[in-house]
Amino acid sequence: MNTKTGQDRLSPEVRSLLAQRLAGQTRSREVSAGYARLARRGSGSRFPLSFAQERLWFLEQLEGPSALYNSTHTFRMRGDLDAAAMAEACRELVARHEILRTTFESDDGTPVQVIHAPEDLPAIDGHWGQDASSAEIEAFVQAVAREPFDLVRGPLFRVQLWRRSDGAGASAACEHLFLVQLHHIVMDAWSIGVLIQDLAALYRSALTGRTSHSVKLRSG
Numbered sequence: 001m002n003t004k005t006g007q008d009r010l011s012p013e014v015r016s017l018l019a020q021r022l023a024g025q026t027r028s029r030e031v032s033a034g035y036a037r038l039a040r041r042g043s044g045s046r047f048p049l050s051f052a053q054e055r056l057w058f059l060e061q062l063e064g065p066s067a068l069y070n071s072t073h074t075f076r077m078r079g080d081l082d083a084a085a086m087a088e089a090c091r092e093l094v095a096r097h098e099i100l101r102t103t104f105e106s107d108d109g110t111p112v113q114v115i116h117a118p119e120d121l122p123a124i125d126g127h128w129g130q131d132a133s134s135a136e137i138e139a140f141v142q143a144v145a146r147e148p149f150d151l152v153r154g155p156l157f158r159v160q161l162w163r164r165s166d167g168a169g170a171s172a173a174c175e176h177l178f179l180v181q182l183h184h185i186v187m188d189a190w191s192i193g194v195l196i197q198d199l200a201a202l203y204r205s206a207l208t209g210r211t212s213h214s215v216k217l218r219s220g
Contacts, residue, residue: 046112049104056185057104057111057151065148069184071192072145077176082207083125083161086178089202090159094118097195099186103154116154128164137164137177149183156183 049057056069094100095118102113128137140162149156160179180196187195 045115046105046107049111049113052188053104053113053185054111056183060151060185065150067146067148070145070147070149071182071184071187071189072141073180073192073196074141075178075180075196077178079174081161081163081174081176083163085206086161086203087125088206089199091118092202092206093195093199094157096198100157100182101155102186103156104151104185126160126162128162130165132164137162141177141179144179144181147181151183151185156186157181 059069098115101116101118103116105112105114144160158179158181162177162179164175164177180192180199182192
């Protein structure tokens with residue numbers, strides 16, 4: 001029987017740093033005017049974690065990957081929706097917000113954030129058959145919500161767009177399910193609301209010059 005605890009699985013460097021944190025030995029940080037000023041960082045940049053991020057990172061080392069700190073949001077929409085415009089909006093969102101393309105690595109036992117280039121966003125478009133039941137869709141959403149993130153490999157931001165037609169032909173009404181999922185290490189609950197507003201604005205911008213669409217958004 002394997003009786004190793006979470007701490008036994010950590011490297012000596014990580015155990016040492018964890019012991020310091022648990023003992024309340026907070027590392028001193030000098031905050032200069034230049035450091036405090038928000039500035040865009042290029043891909044490949046590495047920089048320290050916030051205290052809240054450090055806490056989540058340590059818990060990940062102790063407990064292993066899990067969905068405990070996943071944040072999953074579903075939006076149900078009825079009406080016309082331009083999947084290409086939504087994909088364009090998502091790409092722009094990732095390009096605009098560096099934290100959405102950031103991963104977390106260990107540098108000699110010290111966690112660091114690494115920014116990546118805004119590319120290789122996974123495809124987000126899929127569809128269910130007309131006879132897909134609400135229970136089947138809900139089971140799918142729950143399964144997605146339980147998928148853990150990999151803090152080292154990323155990405156820590158995932159989106160999916162699914163649709164189900166109520167019938168055949170051009171007049172058939174469509175129901176869309178948009179899933180937004182993040183790890184709490186990259187965004188808190190308040191910031192997610194701001195992110196969704198930004199995504200909606202980018203979607204409207206992507207539709208410029210196209211036929212107007214009328215979509216009702218309902219979170220659920």
